[in-house]
Amino acid sequence: MKTLKIAIQKSGRLNEKSVEILKNCGLSFENYKSSLISTVTNFPLEILFLRDDDIPEYVQDGIADLGIVGENVIHEVNADVTYLQKLGFGKCTLKIAIPNESEMTDISQLEGKAIATSYPVILEKYLKDNEVNAVVRTISGSVEIGPGLGLSDAICDIVSTGGTLKSNGLKPFAEVMNSEAVMICSKGTELNEDVIELLQRIRSVLRAKE
Ligand code: PRT
Numbered sequence: 026m027k028t029l030k031i032a033i034q035k036s037g038r039l040n041e042k043s044v045e046i047l048k049n050c051g052l053s054f055e056n057y058k059s060s061l062i063s064t065v066t067n068f069p070l071e072i073l074f075l076r077d078d079d080i081p082e083y084v085q086d087g088i089a090d091l092g093i094v095g096e097n098v099i100h101e102v103n104a105d106v107t108y109l110q111k112l113g114f115g116k117c118t119l120k121i122a123i124p125n126e127s128e129m130t131d132i133s134q135l136e137g138k139a140i141a142t143s144y145p146v147i148l149e150k151y152l153k154d155n156e157v158n159a160v161v162r163t164i165s166g167s168v169e170i171g172p173g174l175g176l177s178d179a180i181c182d183i184v185s186t187g188g189t190l191k192s193n194g195l196k197p198f199a200e201v202m203n204s205e206a207v208m209i210c211s212k213g214t215e216l217n218e219d220v221i222e223l224l225q226r227i228r229s230v231l232r233a234k235e
Pocket residue numbers: 034035036037038039075076077078094095096097098115116117182183184185186187188189190204205206
């Protein structure tokens with residue numbers, strides 16, 4: 026049987042927990058920061074370490090059979106992949122936030138306003154679903170400083186503790202989507218005995234944590 030490939034984040038918020046869950050499944054592999062591929066020595070599996078943004082497309086295109094990535098990233102790139110399992114970490118919410126002094130109370134008041142975000146696809150869809158015409162300003166990071174700089178009236182970004190919003194004088198206004206890390210596979214991935222075995226091990230690791 027061919028060796029499976031799983032794509033996980035190389036470094037960042039999901040890396041450590043992704044490595045941990047695979048190790049807890051009994052998989053032995055080296056986790057060198059410098060290498061992009063690691064071979065599991067006791068299971069027919071290779072681990073690809075990638076930027077999280079690239080994972081959905083690698084899986085969609087079948088370059089990796091499996092992947093661990095945040096749901097927000099999958100939605101943002103509109104990837105056509107199959108969800109196998111929610112993994113219970115990397116939980117966060119994509120929220121629209123506005124300056125503390127703003128008196129807006131309803132999302133319809135975003136009409137004609139500028140919203141800074143790194144998630145233009147998800148935000149545009151949300152605005153369309155809610156029939157709000159706002160200007161989406163796409164920036165790649167530090168969106169929280171947008172309103173303070175006069176770049177935007179609101180932002181749409183990932184929130185977990187809420188500390189970043191607070192320290193930038195912003196307050197949550199609307200919830201756009203909840204997200205957590207999930208295991209995905211390509212539409213064409215054969216659910217062979219190796220995939221099923223891995224999935225069963227992951228599920229028992231998750232159950233043991235409950
Ligand atoms: O380098 P690479 O492209 O792989 O990583 P990245 O920098 O794009 O992503 P990374 O590592 O920051 O996040 C990976 C994934 O973790 C995200 O896609 C989410 O699914 C998930 N996640 C969970 C978060 C957060 N929590 C989070 N708090 N991603 C980002 N944040 C940031 C947010 O953007 C904001 O700047 O943390 C800040 C807010 O946090 P609080 O706690 O102050 O609310």
